[in-house]
Amino acid sequence: QVQLQESGPGLVKPSQTLSLTCTVSGGSITSGPYYVTWIRQPAGKGLEYIGRIYTTGSTNYNPSLKSRVTISVDTSKKQFSLRLTSVTAADTAVYFCARAPGGFHYYFDYWGQGKLVTVSS
Amino acid sequence: QSALTQPASVSGSPGQSITISCSGTSNDVGSFNLVSWYQHHPDKGPKLIIFEVSERPSGVSSRFSGSKSGNTASLTISGLQAEDEADYYCCSYAVGSTLVFGGGTKLTVL
Numbered sequence: 001q002v003q004l005q006e007s008g009p010g011l012v013k014p015s016q017t018l019s020l021t022c023t024v025s026g027g028s029i030t031s032g033p034y035y036v037t038w039i040r041q042p043a044g045k046g047l048e049y050i051g052r053i054y055t056t057g058s059t060n061y062n063p064s065l066k067s068r069v070t071i072s073v074d075t076s077k078k079q080f081s082l083r084l085t086s087v088t089a090a091d092t093a094v095y096f097c098a099r100a101p102g103g104f105h106y107y108f109d110y111w112g113q114g115k116l117v118t119v120s121s
Numbered sequence: 122q123s124a125l126t127q128p129a130s131v132s133g134s135p136g137q138s139i140t141i142s143c144s145g146t147s148n149d150v151g152s153f154n155l156v157s158w159y160q161h162h163p164d165k166g167p168k169l170i171i172f173e174v175s176e177r178p179s180g181v182s183s184r185f186s187g188s189k190s191g192n193t194a195s196l197t198i199s200g201l202q203a204e205d206e207a208d209y210y211c212c213s214y215a216v217g218s219t220l221v222f223g224g225g226t227k228l229t230v231l
Contacts, residue, residue: 045224049212063219109169109172111166112166113165114164114166
């Protein structure tokens, strides 16, 4: 059973960089065209697509966040990382990572539990 | 890319059926059969319940079904049960190879 787990600091100061890691266990991320997506949910609001990365390293980002987001992968560690620069209070949210089958399949069959990140001084 | 439009809340009694709509545009829902639906209980990761408009993952109850007409996708839950009470989100592939979610719908089982 594939499992994903988000980790990283729960508190980030304004203007600093938010960094989170998604660790995948219970399956190989290199045996298929999978990709991992980062999604966030501000308190009381809906889900927002941040971006995705394929195991090849190819990425796609939400245009509204593209200038501040970097997603990377370390396949040897089965880890996918999110960096969001110049954060403000508006970036306070629960951040999820989720796996998609890849190819031309754009749905998420495995999700992490989510990591609350608060932006505050 | 604007969020897809969902009703903020819906409700129904046990045993009844409800439908949640997900309205998009010709840049997303209307052009691609790549709409998925997720059930989200608090403090858990969302769960995939419908993919590619109407496909149901293994293990998901047949009480959940999806459809699409034009720029609007729909999720129907039949035979409502107390455990169906949750937030529901639609998601669509969109022009530019991006993805867009709906604002979410809170389902209350009366």
